[in-house]
Amino acid sequence: MTTRTQTAPMQTAGHAVPKGRDLAGLAFAAILGLGLIFVAGFSHSQTIHDVAHDQRHSMAFPCH
Amino acid sequence: MTKHVLTGGLIAGLVAGLFAVLLQLTFVVPLLLEGELYESGDRVHFGTGGPESIAGAPAIDGEMMRHAGTLAMSLVSWIGFALLLVVGFALAARAGHSVDARKGAIWGLAGFIAVALAPAMGLAPELPGTIAAELGARQIWWSATVVLTAGGLAAFAFGKGPVAVFAGAVAIALPHIVGAPTLDTYFGVSPPELSAHFAARVLAVSAAIWVFLGAVAGWLWARPAPT
Incomplete structure (x- = not known):
């Protein structure tokens, strides 16, 4: 409960500014994001390529 | 957080x-x-003795499974880009910069420049059937260009002093000075009008999606976090 009163003044646009321990969470989110982009845009797997074909061309990812 | x-x-x-x-x-x-018609040879440009071929795209509603795949992969990649964008918001918040829907739209515009416009300067959006340099080399150049352009734009936005501006400009220019992997031969079978129209539409549509993504993500970001 004390945490709440202490973080309240640090809030920016409605939520707390991340502190050191949040960096791990941000790194997780970034790696997750990169992983999804890799699968959709870059995986050389033939199956994924075939499913993603039109989307890759539409996004101007290098394809083929 | x-x-x-x-x-x-x-x-x-x-x-x-x-x-x-x-x-x-x-x-x-x-x-x-329409480009696939030329890739498969169903249509041939310069095929009738004259420099013309029929224009017009086939109906789009014939292959719903194919479009379902496009939908699935679109969701996957845009969730990926959205996560990276919001991580950027969080890092900016650490440095004392707030983000809302309007600022988010500017972030989205920067995303378009980094992920679509800058790579297209070296590797133009390709119609199916385009023959280009080796895929791995293009993927490396594309990725490096995206990272360097994003870093350069971040230096413009958040860096302090002329050194940051100079470093940002160098980062943005570097992949184009090095040059994208290309072939020494043209293999295009599609009419140039079709290829050009495709490339222009890919970029314009991409710009619209990125700005929309940035605005939505910024609006969500500015909302109070559930406690």
């Missing part, structure tokens, strides 16, 4: 991915299907 980033990225990515498919199926995929 992590939960706010993940939820915001997921929702913004889903919404942007749906918007992306709507725009791409309307404006981009018809040209892509």
